[in-house]
Every structure is written in C-alpha cells, then in structure tokens.
Amino acid sequence: MSNRTGQLHVVATPIGNLGDISARACEILASVDHIAAEDTRHSRQLLQRLGIKGALVSLHEHNETERIERVLGWLDAGESVALISDAGTPLISDPGYRLVRALHAAGYPVLAVPGPSSVIAALSIAGLPTDRFFYEGFLPPRAGPRRRRLEALASAGHTLVFLEAGRRVLATLEVMVDVFGGERESAVCRELTKRFETTRTDSLSNLLEWVQADSDQVRGEFVLVVGPPPQAPSPEAVSIPAAEELVRMLRREGLGARSTARVVARLTGESTNNLYRQATEEDRDTKE
Structure with missing residues (x-):
C-alpha cells in the first residue's frame, strides 16, 4: 500500500x-x-x-x-x-x-x-413523532407486494417514512387508507426545497381526497410520513372508580363481602380489612 x-x-x-x-x-x-x-x-x-x-x-x-x-x-x-x-x-x-x-x-x-436528506427534511416538518421512526424507502411498484408490505407495517408503533414517485402516489395513498385506516395522521411532502415545495398534514383519507382533487399534487417526488397508530389506553391510564364506589358496585352485583374486599384491595392498594368493614356496612345500609 x-x-x-x-x-x-x-x-x-x-x-x-x-x-x-x-x-x-x-x-x-x-x-x-x-x-x-x-x-x-x-x-x-x-x-x-x-x-x-x-x-x-x-x-x-x-x-x-x-x-x-x-x-x-x-x-x-x-x-x-x-x-x-x-x-x-x-x-x-x-x-x-x-x-x-x-x-x-x-x-x-x-x-x-x-x-x-429528504427523509430527515420531511420528518422535521411533518409534525409527527420523531423520537422513533422507521424508514421504508420505496414500496414495491406492483399492487400485491405493495399491499403485503404495508400490512406488515400496519401495527408498527412508530412513525413510518416512505419515498414515492408522482406516478404512483395516488395508488399508494389509496392502499394506505385501506390498510392503515383513513384516520391515521400523516403528511405528504412534495418537491422538498424546490420551487413547488408543498407539505400538507392531515388524516390519510383527507390527504387522499386533496391529492385526487388537485392534479398538480401528483407531480414530482414525494416523501410520505405516516404517524403511529392510535395507542390503546395503558392499564395505568384507565380510570378506576374510588374504592368505596367499587365496593358498592361489586356488592350490588352479588359478590360476597370478603371477595369484594380482596378484589378492591388488589385494584386500589387499600387495606383488605378496611374494605371488608365497608362491604359489611354496605350490607347494613342496604337492609335499612
């Protein structure tokens, strides 16, 4: 050397x-x-x-x-x-x-x-989560493989980034609406840094309608950014009634006082003995 x-x-x-x-x-x-x-x-x-x-x-x-x-x-x-x-x-x-x-x-x-980089440029202006993202690049040009690839990505819990050509952007948006759901937050970034640069953020279904209605929006080079799917509430985020209300609900459903106390204690962290007293008091109030 x-x-x-x-x-x-x-x-x-x-x-x-x-x-x-x-x-x-x-x-x-x-x-x-x-x-x-x-x-x-x-x-x-x-x-x-x-x-x-x-x-x-x-x-x-x-x-x-x-x-x-x-x-x-x-x-x-x-x-x-x-x-x-x-x-x-x-x-x-x-x-x-x-x-x-x-x-x-x-x-x-x-x-x-x-x-x-068109990928980083699009992510920076799309207004979608960028802490984690997956860059897919160009999807398969044929309809069948394109759909199967999108189906494989449908449940990904992070933002997705695709490149697309103007001649295929409508077909790609149509199958995205079908596979991801029309309400999925997304962005269409067209001709980035060029004279006719256009970026629009909306639901996938609204973006599809916008591109269909304007023939200018199928010209040029595209970056499509699709946000993550809506997250189901985590167990911590679920609103649990107060212990007293839970005791009342379970007793009215016929659950025994001791079982009610154990269940509510596991859900709320309250004392089992205190909850048992509440359950028996609920019985007395109901009889009176």
Missing part, C-alpha cells in the same frame, strides 16, 4: 435548492482526485454550477461491484475519492452500500460529509 493512504468521502448534495450545499462538501468535491457519481450527466451539471472541475466516473446499481476494484486501486495509490448520488445523502435508497462495505473490509477510511 502507498505511504499516502487514500480515503473515501461520502458527500451529501442538494435535494433541490443549490444553496443547501455545505462549504465542506464544496471543498471536498474540489479537492478529491475522483468523484464517483450515480449519474455523471446529472452530476456534471451540478459541479459546473458550483464551479468545480472533477474527474467523474459512474457508479450505479448495475456497475457498483465492478467499480469496487477500480476505487480500491485509487485508494491503494493514495488517491482520494468522493461518492455522490443524484441528490441527497448517498446510500439512502441509492447505490454505494457494497462499495462502502468493501472499503471498510479492506481497512480504508470512509468519511461522512453530511448534508441534505
């Missing part, structure tokens, strides 16, 4: 607004020896707008495995490489996983240059 160890920089690029590129990302892209890009035509336009001249090589889902040896050769020679996708953070529903895994196995440094 060369005395100068090469390294890979995983660089996030804008998802729409060019102003979201970080100063560090620009510095890295301008300084590396090679830039591996998902689509070199798209990335060349980005670099030109940034005033950066980079040596581009394609790295996409169809050639990633064969590109690994080339990148390893560059790093072995002490050269540096940046990995970028068409938009946002590489590897998040984009190529690069096999490359990064191979470089870790070979002992080369892999450094993050964080920045834009």
Whole structure:
C-alpha cells in the first residue's frame, strides 16, 4: 500500500435548492482526485454550477461491484475519492452500500460529509413523532407486494417514512387508507426545497381526497410520513372508580363481602380489612 493512504468521502448534495450545499462538501468535491457519481450527466451539471472541475466516473446499481476494484486501486495509490448520488445523502435508497462495505473490509477510511436528506427534511416538518421512526424507502411498484408490505407495517408503533414517485402516489395513498385506516395522521411532502415545495398534514383519507382533487399534487417526488397508530389506553391510564364506589358496585352485583374486599384491595392498594368493614356496612345500609 502507498505511504499516502487514500480515503473515501461520502458527500451529501442538494435535494433541490443549490444553496443547501455545505462549504465542506464544496471543498471536498474540489479537492478529491475522483468523484464517483450515480449519474455523471446529472452530476456534471451540478459541479459546473458550483464551479468545480472533477474527474467523474459512474457508479450505479448495475456497475457498483465492478467499480469496487477500480476505487480500491485509487485508494491503494493514495488517491482520494468522493461518492455522490443524484441528490441527497448517498446510500439512502441509492447505490454505494457494497462499495462502502468493501472499503471498510479492506481497512480504508470512509468519511461522512453530511448534508441534505429528504427523509430527515420531511420528518422535521411533518409534525409527527420523531423520537422513533422507521424508514421504508420505496414500496414495491406492483399492487400485491405493495399491499403485503404495508400490512406488515400496519401495527408498527412508530412513525413510518416512505419515498414515492408522482406516478404512483395516488395508488399508494389509496392502499394506505385501506390498510392503515383513513384516520391515521400523516403528511405528504412534495418537491422538498424546490420551487413547488408543498407539505400538507392531515388524516390519510383527507390527504387522499386533496391529492385526487388537485392534479398538480401528483407531480414530482414525494416523501410520505405516516404517524403511529392510535395507542390503546395503558392499564395505568384507565380510570378506576374510588374504592368505596367499587365496593358498592361489586356488592350490588352479588359478590360476597370478603371477595369484594380482596378484589378492591388488589385494584386500589387499600387495606383488605378496611374494605371488608365497608362491604359489611354496605350490607347494613342496604337492609335499612
């Protein structure tokens, strides 16, 4: 291996607004020896707008495995490489996983240059719980597998995040209403950071009606955020009547005084002896 160890920089690029590129990302892209890009035509336009001249090589889902040896050769020679996708953070529903895994196995440094991500951007503005979330990415394009995948996620107790294309967003919302229920809180985030950025939060059924009624809302790229299902009340949250009222109710239902005392004691923590006295007093009051 060369005395100068090469390294890979995983660089996030804008998802729409060019102003979201970080100063560090620009510095890295301008300084590396090679830039591996998902689509070199798209990335060349980005670099030109940034005033950066980079040596581009394609790295996409169809050639990633064969590109690994080339990148390893560059790093072995002490050269540096940046990995970028068409938009946002590489590897998040984009190529690069096999490359990064191979470089870790070979002992080369892999450094993050964080920045834009449609997933995090949508979560930050959806107004839904973000303490726990599950990123599903793109659902299967065919109706059957798509429904089965949503059914598997229906009871997940945390927020769900999906990517979707405009041509399928209506069909996806329709099956979400059917599987998750129309009242589920959700958000539709369209064209984030771009000219026609639109975000709307509502129930799934209302969001479906809104998209159906406006043809503009089926254009572009979407992030769909679905909140967790309504939680059933926990045992601690259930309102239990006061001990005196419980004694009265159970005695009127015919439960014996001692049994009533034991049951109410377990429910309320009150003294069994005190509850027994209350139960027998209830008997006397009823007879009088």
